[in-house]
């Protein structure tokens with residue numbers, strides 16, 4: 001779709017079902033928005049506040065609606081940090097476990113962002129001075145605003161506020177989706193969005209375009225959290241691979257196919273069920 005943003009590429013997968021796939025130059029997470037006819041639903045927000053603002057703008061422009069509510073697939077900040085860009089009268093839905101994980105990690109998260117902000121602010125201000133490419137200048141200036149916001153003593157995050165412990169269906173006048181409560185897989189309390197008729201599924205971080213063992217063994221940045229339940233993660237990947245689905249939207253990376261689900265399942269089995277990652281790390 002033709003939408004001007006430096007942060008993502010926008011695709012309409014089926015009438016009313018859109019995905020924002022992170023731009024290659026600025027790798028971040030993916031999101032979606034769904035026009036149900038009578039509702040506009042946002043699936044995941046984005047880490048960068050300006051990418052979330054662009055996502056909201058795109059959703060309004062292509063559906064001629066205001067967002068009705070937001071769904072967080074899980075509590076990780078790259079999918080939830082943009083929540084604060086939505087007005088408070090728009091409910092944000094997550095699983096109850098995602099909300100408790102959010103609170104469990106909140107202080108550490110805020111400390112981490114505030115911790116890196118000062119240094120990043122200084123560094124970004126230096127680079128932007130030398131930059132000549134307009135898109136890059138925009139990106140760096142947005143980063144400067146983001147880090148400045150992190151340092152503000154009133155800076156806070158918006159948690160989900162509409163909590164569920166089970167799967168549910170959103171039946172709109174135009175489209176229908178199943179929000180499937182997976183439980184513990186990638187994190188405690190994952191949810192995915194499954195359009196059965198259109199053969200499309202938004203997998204959140206249950207699926208990556210290219211999982212990499214070094215995410216879990218690196219030291220800087222901090223290593224990625226291991227999956228909450230590798231067995232259920234693999235079982236879910238296989239279950240959805242075997243369904244009649246054509247389009248798989250991963251949490252990170254480009255649009256995936258069945259082959260990617262197979263590879264993800266093999267990856268998590270190898271490193272987290274057979275535990276080869278600990279052997280690699282040692």
Ligand SMILES: [Zn+2]
Pocket residue numbers: 074076186205251
């Ligand atoms: Zn995640």
